[in-house]
Amino acid sequence: MTRAEENYIKAIFHLGGAASQPIATNAIAEEMDTKPSSVTDMAKKLAEKKLVTYVKYQGVSLTELGIEKALAIIRKHRLWEVFLVKKLDFTWDEVHEVAEQLEHIKSEKLIDQLDALLEYPKYDPHGDPIPSKTGEFKERDKQLLSELPVQAKGVCVGVKDTSSAFLKFLDKNKIALGDTIEVLEKEEFDDSLRIQIDRRQFHISHLIATNLYVKKE
Amino acid sequence: MTRAEENYIKAIFHLGGAASQPIATNAIAEEMDTKPSSVTDMAKKLAEKKLVTYVKYQGVSLTELGIEKALAIIRKHRLWEVFLVKKLDFTWDEVHEVAEQLEHIKSEKLIDQLDALLEYPKYDPHGDPIPSKTGEFKERDKQLLSELPVQAKGVCVGVKDTSSAFLKFLDKNKIALGDTIEVLEKEEFDDSLRIQIDRRQFHISHLIATNLYVKKE
DNA sequence: ATTATAATTTAGACAAATCTAAAAATACTT
DNA sequence: AAGTATTTTTAGATTTGTCTAAATTATAAT
Numbered sequence: 120m121t122r123a124e125e126n127y128i129k130a131i132f133h134l135g136g137a138a139s140q141p142i143a144t145n146a147i148a149e150e151m152d153t154k155p156s157s158v159t160d161m162a163k164k165l166a167e168k169k170l171v172t173y174v175k176y177q178g179v180s181l182t183e184l185g186i187e188k189a190l191a192i193i194r195k196h197r198l199w200e201v202f203l204v205k206k207l208d209f210t211w212d213e214v215h216e217v218a219e220q221l222e223h224i225k226s227e228k229l230i231d232q233l234d235a236l237l238e239y240p241k242y243d244p245h246g247d248p249i250p251s252k253t254g255e256f257k258e259r260d261k262q263l264l265s266e267l268p269v270q271a272k273g274v275c276v277g278v279k280d281t282s283s284a285f286l287k288f289l290d291k292n293k294i295a296l297g298d299t300i301e302v303l304e305k306e307e308f309d310d311s312l313r314i315q316i317d318r319r320q321f322h323i324s325h326l327i328a329t330n331l332y333v334k335k336e
Numbered sequence: 337m338t339r340a341e342e343n344y345i346k347a348i349f350h351l352g353g354a355a356s357q358p359i360a361t362n363a364i365a366e367e368m369d370t371k372p373s374s375v376t377d378m379a380k381k382l383a384e385k386k387l388v389t390y391v392k393y394q395g396v397s398l399t400e401l402g403i404e405k406a407l408a409i410i411r412k413h414r415l416w417e418v419f420l421v422k423k424l425d426f427t428w429d430e431v432h433e434v435a436e437q438l439e440h441i442k443s444e445k446l447i448d449q450l451d452a453l454l455e456y457p458k459y460d461p462h463g464d465p466i467p468s469k470t471g472e473f474k475e476r477d478k479q480l481l482s483e484l485p486v487q488a489k490g491v492c493v494g495v496k497d498t499s500s501a502f503l504k505f506l507d508k509n510k511i512a513l514g515d516t517i518e519v520l521e522k523e524e525f526d527d528s529l530r531i532q533i534d535r536r537q538f539h540i541s542h543l544i545a546t547n548l549y550v551k552k553e
Numbered sequence: 554a555t556t557a558t559a560a561t562t563t564a565g566a567c568a569a570a571t572c573t574a575a576a577a578a579t580a581c582t583t
Numbered sequence: 584a585a586g587t588a589t590t591t592t593t594a595g596a597t598t599t600g601t602c603t604a605a606a607t608t609a610t611a612a613t
Contacts, residue, residue: 123569123570557612560607560610561607566602
């Protein structure tokens with residue numbers, strides 16, 4: 120697979136292309152920041168290679184083979200993210216761009232050994248699960264911080280929005296994976312929250328609370 | 337710089353293009369396993385970008401800027417090689433192919449941090465020097481094993497031939513960088529050597545001895 | 554110095570991945 | 584159900600990096 124092909128497969132998977140419901144050309148174009156006509160061209164090429172099912176004017180969905188390839192790329196991406204954070208002191212918001220490049224490196228041994236070096240992590244720095252070599256993975260048992268009742272405590276396990284802006288916000292406020300968050304108070308009016316992490320108290324907006332995943336204690 | 341451009345710059349440097357003496361089109365084509373006409377095309381493009389000096393029918397040599405870029409690529413390549421050997425248990429002969437891919441990853445922080453993780457190595461697994469961030473490096477004080485007199489001892493610091501075949505031979509015979517080699521006997525007839533490493537004695541051909549670098553003790 | 558040989562360049566073509574503009578198909582609306 | 588709007592595809596062009604075959608320049612040899 121070429122780099123471009125890999126990127127399309129990943130984007131299609133990301134849009135839910137592993138289900139039977141096909142993904143629209145426009146949606147893929149949007150996701151990949153490209154033109155619909157380019158997507159059509161690539162859809163034909165990927166169908167040719169048995170990576171996707173493509174029906175004119177209907178859209179694209181991944182074949183078994185396509186899903187397998189998508190998971191392999193995601194595995195590589197997320198393992199590299201762990202490496203960057205754990206071994207090279209990258210912050211949440213810095214990892215994505217570099218991992219986008221590293222995920223295309225072709226070497227089975229490299230990934231196996233990287234996995235070992237990192238001691239077989241199950242989740243990446245955003246809390247997303249890392250598929251195993253055979254493509255298995257399970258979503259973490261988690262819920263949005265906004266769904267937690269007052270007085271409940273949860274461990275921060277991931278983010279919904281992975282935009283640089285949001286991740287930088289978290290970095291700046293020193294909110295990290297693994298932190299225990301307690302909901303002290305809910306403001307009825309705007310659904311904002313008063314929370315506590317260690318000995319620090321914050322006031323966070325509803326928007327923030329709906330983009331942070333926690334695991335109930 | 338595109339990947340292709342980087343590969344050309346590296347190849348030209350490798351052929352001695354940092355000196356004033358220009359490198360022939362054919363030599364570059366041979367080195368890169370491509371056709372001379374492709375080299376001509378690329379030479380024009382690189383000259384356009386001020387990375388090389390190109391005179392029709394004369395050949396190509398690197399500009400100051402080109403040398404700088406070449407050293408940056410070599411730095412990345414060799415740091416990745418160290419990483420693969422030190423952290424991921426790759427053998428000498430396995431590193432090159434993967435490092436060829438990794439050297440094109442674009443991220444200054446990545447390389448700085450990798451350098452730190454590896455504790456600022458000065459030499460790669462083949463004994464070649466790693467340029468600093470500013471492009472400085474010095475060749476190791478070394479000589480060929482074949483030049484060592486009988487009874488002399490030397491520490492293995494590098495290889496001249498970096499082919500997979502030669503490196504595999506060394507792996508198989510457990511000859512590694514850092515090993516102390518003592519020349520026990522020289523056979524006049526074919527210039528072969530009897531050597532000792534730790535408690536093991538070998539008989540090695542002249543060809544082997546002219547491809548192993550040692551540092552006299 | 555002329556010719557033969559080798560190296561290099563040009564011209565034209567191709568594949569991958571993209572784009573724009575126009576055409577075709579599908580979906581929405583009243 | 585007809586017409587409008589939206590989505591998708593096609594056709595043709597572009598860029599990058601490569602190739603082959605032919606033409607050109609440089610080098611070597613007699």
